[in-house]
Amino acid sequence: MNGDEMVTVYIMGKKHRVPANLTIMKAMEYAGYQLRRGAGCRGGFCGACSTIYRMRGSFRLQVALACQKMVEDGMIITQLPFIPSEKKRYRLEKLKPDAGVFLEYFPEIARCLSCNTCTKACPQDLMVMDYVQAALRGDIKTAAELSFDCLSCGLCAVRCPAEIVPYHIGQLARRLYSRYIVGPSEQVQNRVMEIEKGRYDEEIQRLKSLDINMLREIYSRRE
Amino acid sequence: MRESISLVEETRRERVGRSFPFMSMEERRRILEEWHPDYKPGTKRPLMIGPSRGMIVPHEVADILEAHPLIDPDEIDVTDLEYDVDVLVIGAGGAGLSAALTAQESGIDREGILMVQKLRLGDSNSKMSQGGIQAAVGPDDSPALHFLDIMGGGLFANKPELVEILAKEGPDVIRWHESLGVIYDKNPDGTMKLISGGGTCRNRMHTCKDYTGLEIIRVLLDEFLNREIPYLEFTCAVELLTDDKGEVVGAVLWDMDSDEYRVVRAKSTILATGGFGRLHIQGFETTNHYGATGDGIVLAYHVGAVLRDLDATQYHPTGAAYPEQLVGQLCTEALRGRGAQPVNRLGELFVHPLETRDAESAAIIRECYGRDLGVTTPTGMRGVWLDTPLIDILHGPGTIEREFHAMYRMFGRFNIDIRKEPILVFPTLHYMNGGVEINPMAETSIPGLFAAGEVCGGVHGKNRLMGNSQLDLYVFGRRAGRYAAERARKVQAGRPTLNHVERYERWLEEAGIKTSRKAPLLLPEYRGKKTLEHIIKLL
Numbered sequence: 056m057n058g059d060e061m062v063t064v065y066i067m068g069k070k071h072r073v074p075a076n077l078t079i080m081k082a083m084e085y086a087g088y089q090l091r092r093g094a095g096c097r098g099g100f101c102g103a104c105s106t107i108y109r110m111r112g113s114f115r116l117q118v119a120l121a122c123q124k125m126v127e128d129g130m131i132i133t134q135l136p137f138i139p140s141e142k143k144r145y146r147l148e149k150l151k152p153d154a155g156v157f158l159e160y161f162p163e164i165a166r167c168l169s170c171n172t173c174t175k176a177c178p179q180d181l182m183v184m185d186y187v188q189a190a191l192r193g194d195i196k197t198a199a200e201l202s203f204d205c206l207s208c209g210l211c212a213v214r215c216p217a218e219i220v221p222y223h224i225g226q227l228a229r230r231l232y233s234r235y236i237v238g239p240s241e242q243v244q245n246r247v248m249e250i251e252k253g254r255y256d257e258e259i260q261r262l263k264s265l266d267i268n269m270l271r272e273i274y275s276r277r278e
Numbered sequence: 279m280r281e282s283i284s285l286v287e288e289t290r291r292e293r294v295g296r297s298f299p300f301m302s303m304e305e306r307r308r309i310l311e312e313w314h315p316d317y318k319p320g321t322k323r324p325l326m327i328g329p330s331r332g333m334i335v336p337h338e339v340a341d342i343l344e345a346h347p348l349i350d351p352d353e354i355d356v357t358d359l360e361y362d363v364d365v366l367v368i369g370a371g372g373a374g375l376s377a378a379l380t381a382q383e384s385g386i387d388r389e390g391i392l393m394v395q396k397l398r399l400g401d402s403n404s405k406m407s408q409g410g411i412q413a414a415v416g417p418d419d420s421p422a423l424h425f426l427d428i429m430g431g432g433l434f435a436n437k438p439e440l441v442e443i444l445a446k447e448g449p450d451v452i453r454w455h456e457s458l459g460v461i462y463d464k465n466p467d468g469t470m471k472l473i474s475g476g477g478t479c480r481n482r483m484h485t486c487k488d489y490t491g492l493e494i495i496r497v498l499l500d501e502f503l504n505r506e507i508p509y510l511e512f513t514c515a516v517e518l519l520t521d522d523k524g525e526v527v528g529a530v531l532w533d534m535d536s537d538e539y540r541v542v543r544a545k546s547t548i549l550a551t552g553g554f555g556r557l558h559i560q561g562f563e564t565t566n567h568y569g570a571t572g573d574g575i576v577l578a579y580h581v582g583a584v585l586r587d588l589d590a591t592q593y594h595p596t597g598a599a600y601p602e603q604l605v606g607q608l609c610t611e612a613l614r615g616r617g618a619q620p621v622n623r624l625g626e627l628f629v630h631p632l633e634t635r636d637a638e639s640a641a642i643i644r645e646c647y648g649r650d651l652g653v654t655t656p657t658g659m660r661g662v663w664l665d666t667p668l669i670d671i672l673h674g675p676g677t678i679e680r681e682f683h684a685m686y687r688m689f690g691r692f693n694i695d696i697r698k699e700p701i702l703v704f705p706t707l708h709y710m711n712g713g714v715e716i717n718p719m720a721e722t723s724i725p726g727l728f729a730a731g732e733v734c735g736g737v738h739g740k741n742r743l744m745g746n747s748q749l750d751l752y753v754f755g756r757r758a759g760r761y762a763a764e765r766a767r768k769v770q771a772g773r774p775t776l777n778h779v780e781r782y783e784r785w786l787e788e789a790g791i792k793t794s795r796k797a798p799l800l801l802p803e804y805r806g807k808k809t810l811e812h813i814i815k816l817l
């Protein structure tokens with residue numbers, strides 16, 4: 056694409072001409088905004104930049120990550136500075152890994168309409184509805200796996216007609232899966248014990264006591 | 279660009295299984311001196327003021343250290359306390375979150391802790407790490423071998439007592455993460471899946487697919503919220519507070535929503551503000567998040583804390599150079615590890631894919647600027663190809679989709695299918711090797727001020743190895759939390775002043791520094807045409 060092409064966008068209703076090869080995020084900056092909320096990693100890894108837009112002449116309300124979506128001519132844009140959602144408090148070590156846990160903390164999941172709106176909204180292309188349903192069934196492994204790439208951007212929650220907050224459910228599923236279904240690694244625990252017993256102290260002390268040339272020598276000969 | 283892609287496709291077949299020889303020691307020395315940004319003359323200067331006066335640092339770092347403090351002591355009444363806490367944590371990345379959790383576990387009441395964070399909780403470099411975290415748990419591995427690797431990687435400039443701790447407490451960090459519910463990749467028999475990383479003699483990298491940082495951070499954050507530890511988002515620390523003895527007793531905050539200042543007194547203050555990628559050293563693009571403006575080194579230097587190793591900056595050889603939307607973003611080292619080759623505009627090999635990060639970067643820069651064999655993008659960036667389709671050719675179809683989820687998605691969003699097309703890359707500013715000097719208790723040289731994570735110097739010497747930063751966050755983040763809690767139980771917080779700000783102004787004046795610059799920067803400046811600038815000051 057030619058770097059000089061310009062398009063018209065409407066940032067919170069104000070009209071701006073911006074280069075066509077920019078993301079929504081950079082287009083806002085080009086238009087003079089210094090972002091405070093609504094920017095984090097700037098690379099599609101954090102979910103801080105949730106944005107809603109509509110194309111002129113279209114009835115469809117669309118969602119995107121501002122740092123990952125390019126501007127298009129006629130876009131009407133607003134960022135979501137914050138997603139109102141309540142994070143349920145729990146003590147992981149007191150929970151039981153079954154369907155009951157999800158119904159206790161997120162009773163609203165029983166109202167899921169299977170409308171798939173959440174899945175369509177997800178900028179990570181996750182099967183959001185499927186992980187919500189898996190949690191409802193108590194299939195923690197599936198819920199954990201399907202939600203693994205979630206950025207907590209909140210766009211699924213904003214769109215859900217049943218007012219479910221899928222990403223909190225995915226988070227609980229993943230923590231339960233790791234702690235109770237996979238469980239701790241014996242190999243790691245054994246190594247921690249060895250270290251606590253001082254098994255490696257002598258060797259490290261010896262390395263620490265060497266002068267730098269000796270250390271360099273040992274380093275370059277290590278296998 | 280299309281034409282050049284065809285050349286890459288034409289040569290791909292005959293490149294399969296072929297390699298480029300590693301450089302000799304002498305070639306490496308020469309290419310680094312000629313082409314690595316850290317060796318380029320005229321890009322650094324000695325600091326003229328403060329306890330680390332004389333230390334050579336990049337101009338961009340000297341500029342923020344030789345700048346006026348952002349706040350005017352006459353305009354703020356620092357005795358008007360809005361918060362009076364035991365432990366103040368500045369920065370909610372991996373180091374800050376683990377410090378806050380550990381301070382509470384060490385007996386500080388949750389109400390006695392305050393977390394302040396410039397962006398949203400958790401949004402940080404920590405969340406972006408893809409590659410993994412090192413810890414010596416393998417049967418053929420040991421903390422002693424890990425110790426050697428860290429020292430060698432750091433060119434033996436590290437503080438050995440910090441390296442010892444990093445190596446020895448690694449396995450316990452993994453144990454801690456697992457107990458909190460982090461999902462690490464495992465082998466079918468339940469042992470940890472360990473992969474190799476540059477500069478290490480054993481496979482000791484633990485991963486959570488290629489979303490390692492995301493997975494760890496969201497678990498710590500969930501736990502942090504569960505424990506109801508108080509926090510302020512979109513609030514920056516703009517200055518520290520000192521008492522009449524010069525000890526740190528809290529900070530002045532700036533609320534980014536209301537533009538108001540707030541004063542926090544604290545018995546212990548923990549700096550966990552991360553690195554400086556957004557200073558764009560020498561005009562380089564960066565992998566770092568939006569808030570990485572080096573605030574922590576500025577705050578610490580204002581109160582007189584000693585800095586170290588800031589002369590060495592880490593560039594990652596393969597940042598994205600195209601499309602525009604991804605410029606600077608990390609293309610993980612593992613791509614090269616699995617067989618992707620760097621090739622020039624003509625489709626030719628010019629460097630071994632697994633040289634050390636500095637030599638690999640220098641070779642790519644030379645190809646683009648010295649030999650003019652790079653590809654120029656529509657926005658004027660230059661880069662070389664990283665021939666990713668080789669990965670599926672070498673390891674079978676489906677490998678990329680399975681192992682490089684984040685990478686495949688990142689480019690797929692811009693209609694680039696990395697299974698079929700090469701990607702354009704150029705070195706990108708990645709990591710602040712040096713920083714505020716700490717001791718094994720995560721104390722800085724100023725009592726009351728602790729530091730952990732990328733803001734620190736000493737752990738990694740002149741060069742950090744992949745995976746050791748993630749480890750550093752949790753090892754020293756937890757130590758900072760523990761020792762900050764210990765101090766908070768023993769001391770009374772003194773009366774807060776901004777005396778050090780006045781002293782800093784005097785230092786500037788005595789050194790004859792006349793400038794309108796102010797620091798910390800808090801946010802990078804990208805408004806207007808600055809959005810479009812990619813001027814790498816190489817020529």
Ligand SMILES: Cc1cc2nc3c(=O)[nH]c(=O)nc-3n(C[C@H](O)[C@H](O)[C@H](O)COP(=O)(O)OP(=O)(O)OC[C@H]3O[C@@H](n4cnc5c(N)ncnc54)[C@H](O)[C@@H]3O)c2cc1C
Nearest residue numbers: 369371373396402404409410515552569731732745747748
């Ligand atoms: C893309 C990428 C990939 C990486 N991959 C790896 C890897 O695979 N393995 C590895 O070991 N390392 C990796 N690293 C390096 C590693 O992730 C970082 O060094 C590390 O995360 C730094 O953690 P931190 O907690 O010190 O700082 P950060 O995680 O950056 O957190 C600092 C926080 O402090 C906040 N802050 C800054 N200034 C202020 C202020 N004035 N007031 C209040 N808050 C403030 C910031 O907003 C930020 O949230 C990677 C880095 C990047 C950028």
Ligand code: SF4
Nearest residue numbers: 177205206208209211
């Ligand atoms: S599942 Fe929801 S919160 Fe997670 S990335 Fe998708 S839309 Fe965002």
Ligand code: SF4
Nearest residue numbers: 167168170171173215
């Ligand atoms: S949008 Fe809500 S109701 Fe519809 S499928 Fe998703 S979770 Fe269920």
Ligand code: FES
Nearest residue numbers: 095096097102122
């Ligand atoms: S800023 Fe992190 S996903 Fe867009």
